[in-house]
Amino acid sequence: MVKHTVLVTGASSGIGMELARLFAKEGHSLVLLARGRRALDALAHELQTQHNVSTQVLEADLCDRLAPIKIAQELSGRNLHVDVLVNNAGFGLLGPHAELDTQRQLDMLQVNIVALVHLTRLLLPGMLARNTGGVLNVASTAAFQAGPNMAIYYATKAFVLSYTEALHEEVGKTQLHVSCLCPGPTHTGFVAAAGMEGVGLFKLGAQTAQDVAHVGFTAFQNNRTIAISGFKNTALAILGKFSPRYVTRKIAQALNR
Numbered sequence: 383m384v385k386h387t388v389l390v391t392g393a394s395s396g397i398g399m400e401l402a403r404l405f406a407k408e409g410h411s412l413v414l415l416a417r418g419r420r421a422l423d424a425l426a427h428e429l430q431t432q433h434n435v436s437t438q439v440l441e442a443d444l445c446d447r448l449a450p451i452k453i454a455q456e457l458s459g460r461n462l463h464v465d466v467l468v469n470n471a472g473f474g475l476l477g478p479h480a481e482l483d484t485q486r487q488l489d490m491l492q493v494n495i496v497a498l499v500h501l502t503r504l505l506l507p508g509m510l511a512r513n514t515g516g517v518l519n520v521a522s523t524a525a526f527q528a529g530p531n532m533a534i535y536y537a538t539k540a541f542v543l544s545y546t547e548a549l550h551e552e553v554g555k556t557q558l559h560v561s562c563l564c565p566g567p568t569h570t571g572f573v574a575a576a577g578m579e580g581v582g583l584f585k586l587g588a589q590t591a592q593d594v595a596h597v598g599f600t601a602f603q604n605n606r607t608i609a610i611s612g613f614k615n616t617a618l619a620i621l622g623k624f625s626p627r628y629v630t631r632k633i634a635q636a637l638n639r
């Protein structure tokens with residue numbers, strides 16, 4: 383099997399950390415990116431000792447609109463050619479649009495959308511030139527309907543899903559894989575970061591980051607366009623497809639309380 387260099391954003395915790403572990407287990411080299419240096423260093427040590435793979439750490443804040451350019455420069459300075467980009471970093475915010483902090487909401491657009499697109503645009507040409515690797519984007523089941531009380535977050539994930547589907551088709555005649563992982567509620571640092579403790583959506587049950595990452599990893603290996611994690615989330619997404627939009631957004635509103 384071809385050994386790739388895999389850049390995972392948001393590798394310091396949750397789903398990103400588990401995805402990094404799965405790629406390392408298969409013998410791929412890792413570049414671990416997030417703000418949390420200590421967690422990245424600990425993971426790098428773990429992956430090197432357990433799987434004997436080359437692992438590098440890249441500390442970056444994706445709220446910074448210049449971050450993708452600095453990351454690309456840093457990668458070429460280290461002579462690293464990224465074959466697989468895992469755009470996993472992201473966060474949500476619970477609350478009405480008019481009440482949430484303006485800058486944090488703009489930061490969310492930057493991290494969840496702009497940085498993801500910019501990194502992809504910078505790294506995709508190299509993948510196409512080498513005709514190997516690809517992009518695994520992490521969206522959410524939030525992508526499938528509007529989300530009152532989390533309006534921006536749901537909209538960012540709808541963007542990621544649409545963008546990824548389109549990219550999948552654009553590279554269709556190459557060896558590249560492009561997949562979108564759509565997790566439902568998952569036990570990670572996301573809940574606290576979004577202020578979602580005690581919210582109805584999570585009371586319905588949440589998956590582990592390991593299980594979710596496994597779904598995304600397998601989907602990427604098989605070049606599946608969209609992978610929804612878990613039977614319940616898949617069933618709800620299919621049900622939502624056949625329901626009027628005003629119904630699905632009302633349900634989302636009720637669950638985001």
Ligand SMILES: NC(=O)c1ccc[n+]([C@@H]2O[C@H](COP(=O)([O-])OP(=O)(O)OC[C@H]3O[C@@H](n4cnc5c(N)ncnc54)[C@H](OP(=O)(O)O)[C@@H]3O)[C@@H](O)[C@H]2O)c1
Nearest residue numbers: 392394395396397416417418444471472522568570571572
């Ligand atoms: N958990 C869920 O219920 C759920 C459901 C659907 C989709 N998702 C999606 O899954 C992805 C991973 O989230 P998670 O659940 O694993 O949550 P998490 O444990 O909070 O992980 C989020 C990761 O993103 C990184 N990150 C956040 N802001 C960043 C920034 N400004 N610059 C660089 N890195 C940043 C964090 O690292 P640092 O803080 O160290 O920078 C962390 O590694 C996200 O895109 C999320 O939207 C999660």
